[in-house]
């Protein structure tokens with residue numbers, strides 16, 4: 001069930017009127033639905049209910065404390081890629097024992113912080129990182145739980161910028177090096193080998209690449225067993241896609257049952273790191289039309305939201321649905337929806353058939369993941385507010401930045 005629906009021509013977020021929220025909190029504005037976040041998380045959790053598992057929500061998709069807190073209350077684990085994300089998880093009430101730490105460039109400080117908090121596992125991405133983690137753990141008198149992120153070299157069939165499982169990508173350890181680096185990890189006194197990990201890319205809409213990756217990883221797990229290295233968990237990463245337009249990605253239950261079928265009677269615990277599948281369609285981005293303008297070729301709607309707020313269209317040519325917050329009768333025109341930032345690439349959508357007047361609100365759908373978290377202050381634009389709706393209630397979960405916050409910490413020369 002979708003929690004962003006029209007009623008009498010007005011867009012609702014759960015039971016709240018989006019236009020009212022836009023007036024109250026100002027635009028541009030992110031709005032998230034608690035019910036949708038919870039439904040998506042439960043869909044994953046239920047799909048693997050009969051098998052040992054951990055759902056580690058990928059914090060990078062949406063790291064607002066209230067979002068993390070909603071998931072922490074459900075018992076979610078978290079996939080993090082920085083000390084900053086770890087501190088958010090802790091602040092939001094997440095359990096460090098359910099945290100997996102991914103990322104190619106963990107610093108010594110980040111390793112120390114995670115070891116002191118007692119996280120579930122480090123997803124190590126190189127031989128050099130393994131050596132460093134061993135030293136840090138020994139210095140702290142701890143044993144670091146590790147999994148190695150192996151690159152299964154499968155083509156995820158997604159946008160090149162968000163594909164991660166190919167040899168040419170910077171992520172993970174090459175399959176041909178896996179056994180030797182696992183053997184090294186097994187020998188090092190500051191480490192305990194727990195798992196294998198992979199993540200082949202994001203916004204995958206087919207199940208086959210996941211299964212191909214899994215076959216290669218299970219074969220590796222068998223080879224490791226022959227070397228006396230027993231693997232407790234298999235972290236399948238994230239990457240399950242969502243519907244932005246007319247894509248039909250597998251639902252979490254179909255995806256999980258296909259993986260479980262491949263797993264057979266193995267007792268391996270499964271770890272999932274979904275980000276987009278939980279957060280994307282739990283959020284919209286609301287912006288107001290400032291001006292309409294046109295020439296003989298083109299119509300433009302200049303809106304108050306821009307690439308600094310929502311960069312996916314500019315960065316990946318990503319297509320996200322743009323709908324009016326209040327439907328109006330009249331003739332549609334073909335608009336490019338563009339923001340105030342001084343870049344030709346600053347657009348939220350192109351060639352959209354809409355009937356618009358200045359002052360209208362527009363909602364960019366599927367903006368709950370990689371929306372606010374990828375925002376910036378480019379052009380010295382304050383970051384937008386974020387609101388979470390919960391039934392009839394709306395909660396301001398992040399205030400709009402003030403202008404003075406933009407230069408906080410900067411100093412004039414003496």
Ligand SMILES: Cc1ncc(COP(=O)(O)O)c(C=O)c1O
Pocket residue numbers: 058061079102103164199201202203237238239240273274275276277369
């Ligand atoms: C290691 C890792 N895990 C999980 C995710 C989450 O991916 P998604 O949002 O596509 O589920 C990512 C991002 O691609 C990632 O790099």
Ligand SMILES: N[C@@H](CCCC[NH3+])C(=O)O
Pocket residue numbers: 060162202203312316369370
């Ligand atoms: N940020 C990307 C996905 C990258 C996922 C992180 N590895 C997007 O918006 O689609």
